[in-house]
Amino acid sequence: MNRSAMDLWVGIFVAASMVALLFLALKVSSFSGIRAEDTYRIAARFDNIGALKIKAPVRSAGVLVGRVASIRFNDETYEAEVEIRVDNRYRFPKDTFASIYTAGLLGDQYVGLEPGGDEQYLADGDQIVKTQSAVVLEKLIGQFLFSKAAESQADSASPPR
Amino acid sequence: MTRLAVVFAAVFRRIGRETIDRVWRLGYASRFFLALLCRSGAVCARHRLLFREVWFSGVLSLIIILVSGLFVGLVLGLQGYEILQRYGSAQALGTMVALSLLRELGPVVAALLFASRAGSAITAEIGLMKTTEQLKAMDMMAVDPVARVVAPRFWGGVISMPLLAALFSAMGIFGGWLIGVVLIGVDDGAFWSSMQASVDFRHDVWNGLVKSFIFGAAVSLIAVFEGYDAEPTAEGVSHAITRTVVTSALAILALDFVLTSFMFRGVS
Numbered sequence: 001m002n003r004s005a006m007d008l009w010v011g012i013f014v015a016a017s018m019v020a021l022l023f024l025a026l027k028v029s030s031f032s033g034i035r036a037e038d039t040y041r042i043a044a045r046f047d048n049i050g051a052l053k054i055k056a057p058v059r060s061a062g063v064l065v066g067r068v069a070s071i072r073f074n075d076e077t078y079e080a081e082v083e084i085r086v087d088n089r090y091r092f093p094k095d096t097f098a099s100i101y102t103a104g105l106l107g108d109q110y111v112g113l114e115p116g117g118d119e120q121y122l123a124d125g126d127q128i129v130k131t132q133s134a135v136v137l138e139k140l141i142g143q144f145l146f147s148k149a150a151e152s153q154a155d156s157a158s159p160p161r
Numbered sequence: 162m163t164r165l166a167v168v169f170a171a172v173f174r175r176i177g178r179e180t181i182d183r184v185w186r187l188g189y190a191s192r193f194f195l196a197l198l199c200r201s202g203a204v205c206a207r208h209r210l211l212f213r214e215v216w217f218s219g220v221l222s223l224i225i226i227l228v229s230g231l232f233v234g235l236v237l238g239l240q241g242y243e244i245l246q247r248y249g250s251a252q253a254l255g256t257m258v259a260l261s262l263l264r265e266l267g268p269v270v271a272a273l274l275f276a277s278r279a280g281s282a283i284t285a286e287i288g289l290m291k292t293t294e295q296l297k298a299m300d301m302m303a304v305d306p307v308a309r310v311v312a313p314r315f316w317g318g319v320i321s322m323p324l325l326a327a328l329f330s331a332m333g334i335f336g337g338w339l340i341g342v343v344l345i346g347v348d349d350g351a352f353w354s355s356m357q358a359s360v361d362f363r364h365d366v367w368n369g370l371v372k373s374f375i376f377g378a379a380v381s382l383i384a385v386f387e388g389y390d391a392e393p394t395a396e397g398v399s400h401a402i403t404r405t406v407v408t409s410a411l412a413i414l415a416l417d418f419v420l421t422s423f424m425f426r427g428v429s
Contacts, residue, residue, distance in 0.1 A: 006212065013215070013219050013321075020330070023331050024366050028356055028360055029263075029360040
């Protein structure tokens with residue numbers, strides 16, 4: 001079998017595509033999906049998860065440490081059960097505090113973990129006891145208006161000095 | 162009154178005939194596809210033929226794919242910047258360019274170009290072989306034309322298409338970078354890091370490749386089938402080439418909708 005100019009061109013074509021793929025893999029994208037084997041599961045119950053979605057990031061001190069794996073509604077406690085997969089490299093104390101934050105004013109929601117002071121660490125299948133629900137904007141505005149109204153009512157009710 | 166009835170009857174007869182004809186061709190194409198798959202073993206044995214087809218449909222399409230990719234990227238960069246800077250988020254330009262190229266434009270536009278550049282050439286080649294009775298002559302010499310002529314062209318297209326789509330996307334992202342960072346002055350670091358943060362290899366790059374693989378199989382199958390099924394006249398071959406381009410374009414766009422709807426649904 002002899003080499004020919006055609007082989008050279010096919011070689012160049014394949015090599016160029018491999019370079020393009022490598023560029024797409026290394027420079028353009030990231031393997032953000034932490035592999036399931038390298039994680040442990042933690043459950044957390046929230047009164048209200050707002051607009052939290054599956055695959056939402058889990059951050060601690062702003063660093064990505066895991067992802068939300070599943071969200072279920074528990075019809076006995078009427079709470080949302082959120083399963084979190086945390087990277088094996090990171091350990092959190094038993095009394096870690098989980099809250100739902102919003103990235104930016106209108107950004108996506110994520111779970112924030114604030115470690116407590118316990119000496120024992122959360123293991124696979126454990127549950128976070130202390131949680132804080134998402135802030136629902138409508139509720140917040142409603143509370144604000146209500147308190148304003150109460151204030152002005154209190155002002156008018158108080159006798160003039 | 163009776164004249165109207167006659168006209169209606171003629172119209173209905175025509176619609177019926179066309180429908181039956183289409184279904185007939187679809188069945189024939191499916192049988193052809195099966196036969197093609199069964200006789201593809203010879204391609205491995207004679208990889209020289211396959212190499213020639215990768216060269217023919219891949220290497221020769223390289224220029225048009227690269228240049229179009231670059232220009233699509235340039236346009237995306239300009240338009241994307243124009244829209245994003247209104248909301249003060251010009252940093253997201255990289256994300257926008259990369260995601261729209263990897264998920265949709267890369268596979269679809271590369272496949273459309275591939276259909277008109279390589280698909281039409283394959284149809285013309287096989288159609289002319291049929292017209293000049295080369296396929297019949299092969300049959301007479303106990304050389305199976307499906308294994309010798311059709312299968313290498315089909316597999317050459319299937320192999321080339323994902324590679325071309327990857328090149329198209331990479332070139333487009335380079336074009337977007339050229340406009341966004343070099344010309345307009347979006348921050349270089351923000352461009353790449355926002356892109357990396359929101360493009361996932363498995364979800365976006367890999368699904369785009371799967372898409373282009375499926376498009377490649379569809380376009381190659383349509384091209385070889387139309388060539389093989391062409392009426393053996395000059396007019397028949399020209400009709401077959403037209404049908405290749407039209408059917409491929411429709412198939413690509415319809416398949417793209419179907420694939421997108423179950424690849425990228427629900428997960429942002």
